[in-house]
Amino acid sequence: xxxxxxxxxxxxxxxxxxxxxxxxxxxxxxxxxxxxxxxxxxxxxxxxxxxxxxxxxxxxxxxxxxxxxxxxxxxxxxxxxxxxxxxxxxxxxxxxxxxxxxxxxxxxxxxxxxxxxxxxxxxxxxxxxxxxxxxxxxxxxxxxxxxxxxxxxxxxxxxxxxxxxxxxxxxxxxxxxxxxxxxxxxxxxxxxxxxxxxxxxxxxxxxxxxxxxxxxxxxxxxxxxxxxxxxxxxxxxxxxxxxxxxxxxxxxxxxxxxxxxxxxxxxxxxxxx
Amino acid sequence: xxxxxxxxxxxxxxxxxxxxxxxxxxxxxxxxxxxxxxxxxxxxxxxxxxxxxxxxxxxxxxxxxxxxxxxxxxxxxxxxxxxxxxxxxxxxxxxxxxxxxxxxxxxxxxxxxxxxxxxxxxxxxxxxxxxxxxxxxxxxxxxxxxxxxxxxxxxxxxxxxxxxxxxxxxxxxxxxxxxxxxxxxxxxxxxxxxxxxxxxxxxxxxxxxxxxxxxxxxxxxxxxxxxxxxxxxxxxxxxxxxxxxxxxxxxxxxxxxxxxxxxxxxx
Numbered sequence: 001x002x003x004x005x006x007x008x009x010x011x012x013x014x015x016x017x018x019x020x021x022x023x024x025x026x027x028x029x030x031x032x033x034x035x036x037x038x039x040x041x042x043x044x045x046x047x048x049x050x051x052x053x054x055x056x057x058x059x060x061x062x063x064x065x066x067x068x069x070x071x072x073x074x075x076x077x078x079x080x081x082x083x084x085x086x087x088x089x090x091x092x093x094x095x096x097x098x099x100x101x102x103x104x105x106x107x108x109x110x111x112x113x114x115x116x117x118x119x120x121x122x123x124x125x126x127x128x129x130x131x132x133x134x135x136x137x138x139x140x141x142x143x144x145x146x147x148x149x150x151x152x153x154x155x156x157x158x159x160x161x162x163x164x165x166x167x168x169x170x171x172x173x174x175x176x177x178x179x180x181x182x183x184x185x186x187x188x189x190x191x192x193x194x195x196x197x198x199x200x201x202x203x204x205x206x207x208x209x210x211x212x213x214x215x216x217x218x219x220x221x222x223x224x225x226x227x228x229x230x231x232x233x234x235x236x237x238x239x240x241x242x243x244x245x246x247x248x249x250x251x252x253x254x255x256x257x258x259x260x261x262x263x264x265x266x267x268x269x270x271x272x273x
Numbered sequence: 274x275x276x277x278x279x280x281x282x283x284x285x286x287x288x289x290x291x292x293x294x295x296x297x298x299x300x301x302x303x304x305x306x307x308x309x310x311x312x313x314x315x316x317x318x319x320x321x322x323x324x325x326x327x328x329x330x331x332x333x334x335x336x337x338x339x340x341x342x343x344x345x346x347x348x349x350x351x352x353x354x355x356x357x358x359x360x361x362x363x364x365x366x367x368x369x370x371x372x373x374x375x376x377x378x379x380x381x382x383x384x385x386x387x388x389x390x391x392x393x394x395x396x397x398x399x400x401x402x403x404x405x406x407x408x409x410x411x412x413x414x415x416x417x418x419x420x421x422x423x424x425x426x427x428x429x430x431x432x433x434x435x436x437x438x439x440x441x442x443x444x445x446x447x448x449x450x451x452x453x454x455x456x457x458x459x460x461x462x463x464x465x466x467x468x469x470x471x472x473x474x475x476x477x478x479x480x481x482x483x484x485x486x487x488x489x490x491x492x493x494x495x496x497x498x499x500x501x502x503x504x505x506x507x508x509x510x511x512x513x514x515x516x517x518x519x520x521x522x523x524x525x526x527x528x529x530x531x532x533x534x535x536x537x538x539x540x
Contacts, residue, residue, distance in 0.1 A: 071444050095444045101437045105459035105536045114455070115445040146536040166445065 024049040024202045030079035039065045041227035050200040054217035058268045062228030063206045071095045071172045086169045093170040094163035102158045109143040111158050115166030133165040153184035173205045190244045197241045210260045225267045324506050332506035349491040353480050356415020364423035372431020393418045394482050401487045414483040419472035430464025431457050466530045
């Protein structure tokens with residue numbers, strides 16, 4: 001269980017952000033060990049409401065572990081994770097998993113309704129939320145199909161619809177597009193931007209792709225290789241609404257990507273050695 | 274909203290292949306029967322042991338008219354069905370619980386592993402001793418036979434469920450019962466159906482054996498008494514009925530599987 005830890009020392013940038021509105025997510029001096037292996041080493045982050053927060057880092061840097069801790073799927077070894085209380089009748093968070101996570105034994109509709117059903121939402125709410133989100137994700141026509149009848153890209157859209165339909169305060173996304181081909185990835189990134197820019201939920205998004213991080217994020221946290229630490233947090237000043245393809249022509253986009261690579265380069269090399 | 278048409282160019286070919294398979298599965302036993310009839314008429318086989326199918330059919334009509342066949346079939350089926358549920362339902366529950374709970378698995382697994390290899394027919398005398406010559410001993414034999422494959426397959430079925438589905442359940446706050454109902458049970462269902470099919474087959478074997486030794490009715494008894502009076506045709510009638518029951522059972526269970534597991538992909 002989490003030991004409550006006394007106020008740790010915040011960096012200047014963090015202190016500055018803390019002075020503003022109360023953060024949606026506050027992680028303080030988080031440590032996570034798997035046996036003797038230190039996966040996460042003293043990470044402190046604050047994420048303001050409505051931020052698209054991306055965590056990028058080399059594989060094995062503990063970014064997925066960090067997300068799984070936020071999602072209640074992993075215990076912390078030491079430190080504190082606080083999520084601000086959700087509004088009445090809304091869940092804290094929903095998670096979009098890496099790879100195939102929708103149930104093969106449920107239709108698209110039942111998959112999308114899963115979170116709402118588990119929290120016993122009223123029938124009418126389930127009905128309207130699911131049809132709304134299947135519509136938004138372009139799946140309305142496939143509502144009665146089973147996952148094996150869908151392509152990989154469509155299955156991942158079901159997973160996104162399932163998370164959004166649950167109407168959470170926070171969305172946790174663990175490399176949701178990493179298993180997709182380049183075209184599908186680009187299309188889904190654009191769709192995610194469109195959906196997200198409409199209602200600006202707080203998102204924590206994990207990826208190993210720097211391009212994806214810059215395309216989607218407001219803030220990008222670069223993590224060091226094992227043990228996972230915060231290397232730096234970068235603001236992405238690109239304005240919204242964003243268009244994935246046009247972004248790539250923007251010189252600022254290239255600069256930001258380059259800047260992040262500078263931070264990551266050493267880490268990737270360290271992870272390889 | 275317009276209707277969905279999912280284009281699938283392989284679909285027609287698959288349907289044709291399926292139709293061909295089902296025709297073949299009907300034709301092959303018919304061919305065997307025809308060959309048998311011909312061989313018997315041409316005296317290529319000893320008709321004392323292998324009477325021609327046509328004489329078996331007339332014996333079948335005789336025993337059907339006397340009511341003997343239907344009575345025996347009905348009582349065997351009744352024992353089979355009762356035994357199936359008596360063994361199958363606890364097996365299903367225990368099997369799934371074993372799959373979910375580590376400690377229960379640790380307790381029950383060695384017991385199942387130790388008793389499973391005992392031939393079920395070998396415990397018939399013990400069952401007769403405990404339950405007597407009445408209905409219960411026959412039903413118990415079926416139940417014991419059905420129990421193992423269903424329990425073992427249900428456990429294996431739960432254990433092979435991809436962990437990510439359980440994570441999804443946890444992450445969407447599915448409770449214990451909900452995890453069982455929405456993840457463990459449907460996730461294990463394909464394996465469970467395999468166990469049910471194996472168990473049903475085993476149950477049929479065991480009911481025939483049990484009726485040969487400790488019964489005065491049923492198809493097993495009919496076959497055994499035919500041997501004692503050397504009415505070979507009647508023996509074949511009994512065997513034929515058991516084969517028919519097995520065949521219909523398999524067809525029925527396959528249909529049940531299709532209905533229960535609509536997400537199962539064709540192989």
